[in-house]
Amino acid sequence: MTHMEEEKKSKTQAKKEMHDLQKLGERLSELSASQIDGMPVPDKLKEALHFVKTIKSHGARSRQMQYIGALMRDVDMEPVQTSLGLIQSGHKIDVAAFLETEKLRDRLLEDNKDALEEVVTRFPEIDRQHLNQLVRNARKESDQNKPPKSKKALFRYLKDFVDNENSIR
Structure with a gap:
C-alpha cells in the first residue's frame, strides 16, 4: 500500500465526516446573528448561516444546510468547536x-x-x-x-x- 492510499478515506468515513459537519452547521445556525459574526469562520459561511435563518421551506433549509456542510469542509473546525463550547458554557x-x-x-x-x-x-x-x-x-x-x-x-x-x-x- 502506498502513502497516497493510506491518506485516502473510505466512502463511509467521508460521509460520516460530512454528516458531522452538517450537524455542527445546524448548531451554528441556532446561534444569534452577533454570535455567528464572532465565530472564526469565513465570511461566505457566515452569510450562509445568516441566510438559513430566513428559510421557511423544509426542503430549501435542508439544501442550505448541505451547502453549509460543504463550506465547512474547508474550515479548521477546532477553533469553531472551541468557540461554540465557550458560547454554550x-x-x-x-x-x-x-x-x-x-x-x-x-x-x-x-x-x-x-x-x-x-x-x-x-x-x-x-x-x-x-x-x-x-x-x-x-x-x-x-x-x-x-x-x-x-x-x-x-x-x-x-x-x-x-x-x-x-x-x-
Missing part, C-alpha cells in the same frame, strides 16, 4: 448568575435583615445607603401596586456586583 453561567441575582433581590424584598447583611458582607464595596433606598422604594411600589421600576433597578444594581464577582473568579 457562557450561557449556562449567565443563567446561573441571573437566577442567583433574582434570589438575592427577592430575599432583600422579603424584609430580611440577614439578607441585607449577607449582601453587604459579600460585596463590601456596595453602597449600603443606595441599596437600602432601592429596597425601600421597591417595597413601596409593590405595596401600592405600581410598576416595578425600583425592583428592576435593584436587580440591575445587584447584577452588576454578581457579574463583577463572577468575572473575577
Whole structure:
C-alpha cells in the first residue's frame, strides 16, 4: 500500500465526516446573528448561516444546510468547536448568575435583615445607603401596586456586583 492510499478515506468515513459537519452547521445556525459574526469562520459561511435563518421551506433549509456542510469542509473546525463550547458554557453561567441575582433581590424584598447583611458582607464595596433606598422604594411600589421600576433597578444594581464577582473568579 502506498502513502497516497493510506491518506485516502473510505466512502463511509467521508460521509460520516460530512454528516458531522452538517450537524455542527445546524448548531451554528441556532446561534444569534452577533454570535455567528464572532465565530472564526469565513465570511461566505457566515452569510450562509445568516441566510438559513430566513428559510421557511423544509426542503430549501435542508439544501442550505448541505451547502453549509460543504463550506465547512474547508474550515479548521477546532477553533469553531472551541468557540461554540465557550458560547454554550457562557450561557449556562449567565443563567446561573441571573437566577442567583433574582434570589438575592427577592430575599432583600422579603424584609430580611440577614439578607441585607449577607449582601453587604459579600460585596463590601456596595453602597449600603443606595441599596437600602432601592429596597425601600421597591417595597413601596409593590405595596401600592405600581410598576416595578425600583425592583428592576435593584436587580440591575445587584447584577452588576454578581457579574463583577463572577468575572473575577
